[in-house]
Structure formats: structure tokens, C-alpha cells
Amino acid sequence: MRYDSDMTDPLPLSPNERAGMVAVVGAANAGKSSLINRIMGEKVSIVSPVAQTTRNLVRGIHTEERGQVVFLDTPGVHHQGKKALNKQMNKVARSATEGTDAVMLVIDRSEAPALEVEGWFQKLCQLPPEDRPPVLVVLNKADLTDRYEPGIRELFGRILADHPGTPEPEWFQTSAQSGEGVEALLNRLFELMPPGPPLFPEDIVSDFPRKLAIGDVIREKYFMRLHQELPHSIAVWVEHLIETDGQWNVEAHVYVRQNSQKGMVIGNKGRLMKAVRGEAASEIADIYGVKIKLTLVVKVLKDWDKNFWILRKLGYA
Numbered sequence: 057m058r059y060d061s062d063m064t065d066p067l068p069l070s071p072n073e074r075a076g077m078v079a080v081v082g083a084a085n086a087g088k089s090s091l092i093n094r095i096m097g098e099k100v101s102i103v104s105p106v107a108q109t110t111r112n113l114v115r116g117i118h119t120e121e122r123g124q125v126v127f128l129d130t131p132g133v134h135h136q137g138k139k140a141l142n143k144q145m146n147k148v149a150r151s152a153t154e155g156t157d158a159v160m161l162v163i164d165r166s167e168a169p170a171l172e173v174e175g176w177f178q179k180l181c182q183l184p185p186e187d188r189p190p191v192l193v194v195l196n197k198a199d200l201t202d203r204y205e206p207g208i209r210e211l212f213g214r215i216l217a218d219h220p221g222t223p224e225p226e227w228f229q230t231s232a233q234s235g236e237g238v239e240a241l242l243n244r245l246f247e248l249m250p251p252g253p254p255l256f257p258e259d260i261v262s263d264f265p266r267k268l269a270i271g272d273v274i275r276e277k278y279f280m281r282l283h284q285e286l287p288h289s290i291a292v293w294v295e296h297l298i299e300t301d302g303q304w305n306v307e308a309h310v311y312v313r314q315n316s317q318k319g320m321v322i323g324n325k326g327r328l329m330k331a332v333r334g335e336a337a338s339e340i341a342d343i344y345g346v347k348i349k350l351t352l353v354v355k356v357l358k359d360w361d362k363n364f365w366i367l368r369k370l371g372y373a
Contacts, residue, residue, distance in 0.1 A: 074123035074251055078159070080092060083163070123246065126255055157189055158192060166201050169208045181215055193226070265371070277332040310329075
């Protein structure tokens with residue numbers, strides 16, 4: 057079913073039109089966000105070399121003549137996640153499989169399977185038959201070494217043997233970098249989606265709130281520059297977003313946990329913050345097609361990642 061321009065009157069449903077939701081799960085840094093961005097043909101999730109860059113459940117909405125596939129890009133599960141933020145991210149990721157039409161378990165094929173991979177294999181095999189959507193195991197980073205692939209398949213085989221009656225998953229190889237295998241994966245996902253109308257309007261690619269999306273772009277720029285030094289101590293909240301015809305005025309607060317971290321975020325003579333502001337403003341302007349005036353304010357918010365109300369405000373809880 058499609059809609060006319062004012063979204064009031066339904067148009068006839070194409071006989072082949074399908075729509076459904078796919079949970080994209082896996083360990084941190086497996087390339088889930090990069091793979092979704094490749095399928096979408098544009099950026100809906102931030103990416104960086106730092107594990108657990110994605111903190112929210114972001115919907116990427118892919119619409120074409122065949123119908124609509126809605127991707128739930130979940131935070132990467134981290135077995136060492138003991139802090140409140142990590143626990144919340146793990147909870148969101150694990151609950152994302154409920155009520156979906158398929159599950160994509162994305163695994164970094166170029167690394168030995170970590171505990172998180174084994175945990176996902178176990179979880180998916182333990183789902184009750186009535187709650188078990190089709191599972192696609194996606195071996196990502198196919199452009200890199202395949203030396204660990206036999207071990208990944210062997211691990212799943214051992215776990216599958218302990219759960220008689222569990223269907224064998226479908227296996228795919230992809231490269232978010234080159235696009236290898238992505239078309240075959242998308243074709244299969246459309247086959248698995250149930251017949252039905254689009255779940256979202258056809259002209260949007262994500263329902264992620266605008267303020268959170270802008271904050272994520274800013275956070276990504278810090279991740280790319282700070283690497284492992286500080287990123288998980290940083291959060292970004294868009295305090296003000298004033299939209300006019302010619303320009304958006306954005307004031308974003310960059311939260312750190314300790315006074316000693318302020319200098320690292322600002323940089324020598326403010327150079328780091330200036331660079332981040334310029335890069336983020338340019339990308340936000342490209343995304344929304346408007347001129348952006350971006351102001352960054354660094355604030356110390358002690359142990360923000362342990363505060364449920366702050367996590368909720370940031371969209372992590």
C-alpha cells in the first residue's frame with residue numbers, strides 16, 4: 057500500500073510489495089553500521105574505528121519498488137560491559153530481535169570469533185520456535201583475510217548440535233567497504249519480508265530524532281580524532297536547535313566525566329574543538345541541505361554514564 061502526497065488516501069498495494077523489520081546485531085566493531093550505510097547508499101549511522109560507536113537503536117529505512125526493509129542498527133554487544141552505559145547498550149541490542157521479521161548477525165570475518173559471537177549464537181539457538189525469525193549470518197569484511205571463517209562456522213556447528221531442531225541459518229559474505237555480496241543479501245532480505253504496505257513514508261531514510269542525529273555526527277568527529285584516548289567518556293547533547301529558512305543555529309554541549317578531560321576535548325588553543333566544529337557543521341549541512349552555525353560548549357558532568365536520567369535524555373535508555 058502506498059499513499060498520496062499528503063499521506064491521507066491509500067493507493068493500491070502492489071502485488072509484490074513487501075515490508076518488514078530486520079534486527080542487525082553482533083559484537084562491537086563488526087561493521088554493522090558501515091554495512092547498513094552501504095545498503096542505504098547514504099549515512100544513517102555514525103562509524104569509527106572505536107568499538108561501540110553506535111549507542112542508540114537507529115532505524116535505517118530502505119525503500120524501493122519491491123517494498124521497504126527497515127534496519128534496526130543496534131549497539132555492539134560488549135562482554136566487558138559492566139558500566140551502566142554498556143549494560144544499557146547490551147540490553148537494547150539483545151531486545152532488538154523481538155518482533156522482527158529477520159535477524160542479521162554480523163560477524164567480522166577477519167578476526168577470531170570473540171565471546172560476543174558465541175553469545176549471539178547461543179541466544180539465537182535458544183529462542184523459542186514461535187519467536188525465532190529467520191537468521192542470516194553475515195560474514196562481513198570479506199575483502200580482508202578469511203583465515204578465521206572455518207573457526208566461525210565450526211563454532212556455530214557445535215552450538216547448533218546442542219539445540220536439536222534449530223534451523224540452520226543462511227550464510228552470506230559481504231564487504232561494507234567494497235559492496236561485495238551486498239546485493240545478494242538485500243535480495244534475500246526482501247524475499248523474507250512479509251507482503252504489506254511500507255511501515256514508514258517512502259521519502260525518509262531514518263526516524264532517528266534530529267537532535268540525537270546531529271549530536272551523533274559531532275561525537276563521531278571526536279571519535280575519529282581521539283581514537284582510544286577518550287571517546288567513551290564523551291557524550292553530546294544538542295541543547296538548542298533554531299531553524300530558519302537560511303540557517304540552522306545549533307548549540308551542542310559536549311559532556312565529559314572529569315575536569316581533566318576538558319583540555320583534551322578542547323585541544324591546544326582550542327584547535328581540536330575548532331576542527332571538530334568545522335567538520336561536523338559541514339557534514340550536518342550536507343545531510344540537511346542548510347547552512348549550519350554550530351557552537352560547541354564543553355561541560356563536566358561527573359559520571360554521566362552511570363546516571364539513568366542522563367542516559368535517558370541522550371536516548372541510550
